Amino acid sequence: MGRVIAFRVLGSIGAVFGATILAFVIMRVLPGNPARLILGPLATQHAVTALNHQIGLDRPLYVQYWRYISDFFQGNWGYSYSDGESVRKLIGERAPATIELAVFSFVIAMLAAVSLALLSTYRHRPITDRIVRGASYLGFGTPPFFLALLLLIVFFSTLHILPGPDGRLGVQATPPPAVTRMYTIDALLAGQLGTFWQALEHLILPSLALGISSFSFLVRLLRANLLEVSREPFITVARGKGLRRWTAFRRHALPNAFLPTLTAGGLVLGEFLAGSVLIERIFNWPGVGSLVFDAIVKQDYAIVQTFILLSAVMFVLVNLAVDLLYAVIDPRVRIPTVATA
């Protein structure tokens, strides 16, 4: 167990290290001089050299790299070139919106995947199975931004039952008192049911658009796992003990089918947390994705480079958490095989 954990943690550190090197190298090989970029085309060569020296670009590469990663891990992510604000503050302000959307979307995708996979496998009804598989193909083939527009046209423009692309709350609404800065939770904490409802309504369409392709992936995976596990002899053995169909399925098929889905779930959550530039853009969602979109347009490298590294680190952390969870719940990982005759 200890060995397993040590291995996974070391592996994750390696992955983060690799990501920092990659981000660093990409930044160095990009054309253009940051100092020139900051000072603008009219600045003198003297000023550019001075700034180069000031931000350390004339130092050896390993020194630059060391400063780069030590700054990153200390939270010194530099300042936005466009408005001079600290990148840490900018991303910190935007993160709760992205996290709220990611978690909500993940929960919806996961719940839908589990229930539809169950529906299509448990009773051996070929028609249900075919419908679920068809739906998952649709989800696979539909680009999220297209689905986002479609959802807006149907539920906002035509049916008027859900709010349009106006961010996290209605235009005139005031956010609930900031605690977690996730509006649904904060609204509940403050007891503002109206605000909670509004925040929830605003979450639905972007969550669906964001989650659809991952849902398709998860439902297919889970369905295949369930089918495979439900054919395992240990299910027959459980039934042979006198267990009801559902009891045998719930106790033995579900946990075994769920294990491989855990890894996939981790990947999906990691992806969601890294933010979706397109979906946030379409729904005017004030998250990290929108911030990065604007930063790219304005060539605001400080934000972009931090975002790249940050999403890499987060992705690695989520997957590390999944691996550790595995070690806790799967006895085959937790306890080594002891050959005893």
Add this chain to the structure above:
Amino acid sequence: MNGRFTPSEEPAVSDELALSVRNLSTVYETGYSLVHAVRDVSFDLRATERLGIVGESGSGKSALALSILGLIEPPGRVLEGGIMLAGRDISKLSDRQLGAVRGKEIALVLQDPSSALDPVKTIGSQIVEALAAHEPGMRRAAGRRRAAELLREVEISQAERRLDDYPHQYSGGMRQRVAIAIAIANNPNVLIADEPTTALDVTTQAQVLALLDRLVDEHRTAVILITHNLGIVSDFCDSVAVMYAGRFVESSGVDHIFTAPTHPYSEALLKCVPNPERLAEGPLPAITGFPPDLSKLPSGCSFAPRCPVGRDIARCHEQTPLPHLVRGPAGEASVECHFAEQRIAEVRV
């Protein structure tokens, strides 16, 4: 084909019927084909009798076992047939009603011990589950104690400690012992063992078989042992049924099948058993051809295309043989072959 014939020198088997199967047929129905896995099988199993069912892979042995327990899953389906367990027809029971029967009156041991246990549940919990299924509200401590007793009964040392192990911490032979412990947990009257030793190495095979032998003897359990190993049948069983293409083509006491196999298929099967004398004679004979595709069964006798006797006889290809009751030197047999009488007469000469 109702006859199950106990050899006269085997008085241990009583006349009381533990299980009686009548005209059981099971099919697997896919969009493209209808596979007849079990075709019109009837037999009786007396209390404490041990019936061996032998046949090649794909002859419908496992489907028969699952059909008796009502565990055929779609696309499979039991077409018809009566299953009398201790005088009560269980073939029409609902799944809930059958749940009270399975594991309690009739239990199952499967072939592959590596997949017969849930890999993420402890051995103890899987044994307790078998007990608790028929005793709701059983206390935790009582369940554990009885699970440990069962483990001891299947000769696993340090039973209490090993209850908390997971299947991957057990060897193949030990896992099969656990599977047996689960099957006998509620002291069933009938045990169906589907190739219980096939996946084990030879030494372990003998040990597991000896264990099974002792347990069913002590508990006075009737056994249906499904195997393709005739050696196991001769050691373990009182009677035998040879299954081919979903049918019982020959059934008799064990002595008959080894002295006067009457169906050409039984004879061919027996010739395939390796033994030292025969090895000296050269390579083992194999049964020519392949088992028939159960979705495209030939008309007449299913064995006819491969049969050394009936291959060229029109009647064998046209007319399905009915069970013929014959008496050989080592007891009676029921044989589905047009030439049964003729063949047994040749043996007697």
